[in-house]
Amino acid sequence: MYAVFISLIFFFTVVGFATFYVQRGIGNMAEPMRQFGLFLLNKAPAGIVDLFNDDKGSGSKTWMNFGMIWLTFAAIGTFLALWHDYDASALNSLASIGWEYDDGSALNTFVDVTLMTGLMSILIGGGLVAAARAGAGRLASEANASLTAILFSVLTISSLILPIILGLLFDLSAANEAFIRDLFMHTLRSFIVMAVMINVLLTVSQRKSEVVSASNWFMFMALASFIFGSQFRFFGELANSTQTVWLGERMSQSWTIIALIFAVAYHVVPRAASRPIWSDSMTKASLLLLFFTLPPFMLSSADAGILLENLGAILMTLALLPILAGSVNIMMTSLGNATGVVSRPGALAATLAMVFFPLYAIGGYFTSLDVFIGLGALNDMAETVDIGFMWTVGGLMAVACVAESYPLAGDRQLASPSSASLSTMMIAFGGVTSTVAKLMGDFTEKALLDSGSEEVVMTDGGFSLTAAVLFYIGSIGIILLFLNLIRTSVGGMKVDTSVSTTSDISRYSMQLGESSIRKLLQRGVGVDTILVVGADVEDDGGMTIIDVSSTLHNDEIDEFPVEKNELEMLSDYLAKKEMSIFEFFRSIDLDDSGLIDGYELQQALRSAEIADLPPWDVSKLMKFVDLDGDGRVNLPELDIAITRIRTGATEEE
DSSP: OHHHHHHHHHHHHHHHHHHHHHHHOOGGGHHHHHHHHHHHHHTSSTTTGGGSOOOTTHHHHHHHHHHHHHHHHHHHHHHHHHHHHHOTTTTGGGGGGTOOOOSSHHHHHHHHHHHHHHHHHHHHHHHHHHHHHHTTSSOSOHHHHHHHHHHHHHHHHHHHHHHHHHHHHSOOOHHHHHHHHHIIIIIHHHHHHHHHHHHHHHHHTTOSSSSOOHHHHHHHHHHHHHHHHHHHHHHHHHTTOHHHHHHHHHIIIIIHHHHHHHHHHHHHHHHHHTOOOSOHHHHHHHHHHHTTSOOSSSOOOOOOOHHHHHHHHHHHHHTHHHHHHHHHHHHHHHHTTHHHHHTSHHHHHHHHHHHHHHHHHHHHHHHHHHHHHSOSTTHHHHHHHHHHHHHHHHHHHHHHIIIIIHHHHHTBOOSOHHHHHHHHHHHHHHHHHHHHHHHHHHHHHHHHHHHTOSOHHHHHHHHHHHHHHHHHHHHHHHHHHHHHHHHHHHHOOBOOOSOOSOOSEEEEEEOSSOOOHHHHHHTTOOTTOEEEESOOEEETTEEESEEEOTTTOSSOOOOOOSOOHHHHHHHHHHHHHTOOHHHHHHHHOTTOSSOBOHHHHHHHHHHTTSOOOOHHHHHHHHHHHOSSOSSSBOHHHHHHHHHHHHHHHHHHO
């Protein structure tokens, strides 16, 4: 028992100092520490890093690429495992190629390893995107991030193959095989994750804001949990301290996965909704309480005294609070702009994940509690909930990474939003329904065993078959998602995220006051635009502050149309919300194309509670704003419309 408390005190002490210096900085030592960190990332692996691309977003994409590969293998393995539960002889035909099938434990091990590796990889990739956007727009070392992603997968492959090879050469016991697997799966991989943490810290240190975002805090804590948890497992095994091993397993598995899920969700959903996080206090509660409680997933028996078991049961109960707080917080953020979230498959997937998260947590609580302090009669049901949680909640967060974070990393549009939406529905449906079917089978099996019936397999087989068929739908969703990622990487339309220095605005009149080059560029001003400071430009139809070149509109703008009520209300709305035209435009540009169509304008007016216009009125309004007549509105056109409304109102007053 003392080993557990000592380990926890050591973990929180180190993390506490680290978080303090992340927030406050380290004074004059900041730059030397940064240079030392960059040296470790770029030079310490003796020239190996130089072999990798250091382009913006390449590191994050590499992590997500490998994550989807592992998830695809895991989906196939999970389907085969479920089918094997129904028919134990289903894979006997593979004996002709040397397959020697056992009772299913080998396949279950394969699923556990590939699923954990896949989820960690793709969620780390999504978290790296959030860190890069909080910093200078790129990671401190994109090349090192790519290198660590490859090494992470290489160690995973080693954990699967080496025990088999050594088992053929030597007579290894099951305990020795498990030790070798843990050595590569956790201990050695923790050093890889340590490099990722250094990369994240260096990136976040270059942030533009003094505040560290919730996404980056969760990312930091997830990586720290995996590093310390993996080391606790290794040294606990060497010291024969089962309780330390148990603590390390909880930290490197449940703490890490849950924190990574929140890291991605707290980045994807607010961005898609164009809304800040609904509740800052709930964000802090979900962050702090998660690492002071015992999540009800992937638990095993503690084999401890009554005091520690009772304490663990209390902490497991309290663990429902941060999960509920985080999930509700993100769902309420989504409701702030439900239209924008629903229109983006990645954000929709993340929101659905938060809907199912508390449900799986409650199911895990009742089943894992029996595993933790009970007789272990519900062990099969607890494993079913764990796998269901990872495939449903984790699988939906994988969609969020591919559909939202991956395009950001590569500055490309998602190849097929419709395919991503289909993947979301298939993963959600397949994950939930297969979990329910498998739980019904586990419950039936337990009831029959308790009754002494000899027809367990015959009675239980229907549920196992149903679970396998239903999960097949989810596995197809994973494969579609993987194909979508490939198409986005290879053929996705490139998005120019830089602010253009050219403009169709030939003349821009500024009022006296302060501004910045960035603000002017965001409003559509180019390097060749004539700036008129403190002067009014008169037209036949009244005052205007922007003259438009003929490339944008060939006719003179004499006056703004009379039908401007909605635009006046929009102008008042922006003033009330203290929102710039650029910010509003970005929030309603649902597909990040740089252009808004009638549907997007209609949804924007509806979400702002300005007007719920029918399609024909939207078309009329679009004609008023669309100066070049291409059927869509760009930022300069919207800026012209709003500013003319405002200056017109000033003139009337």
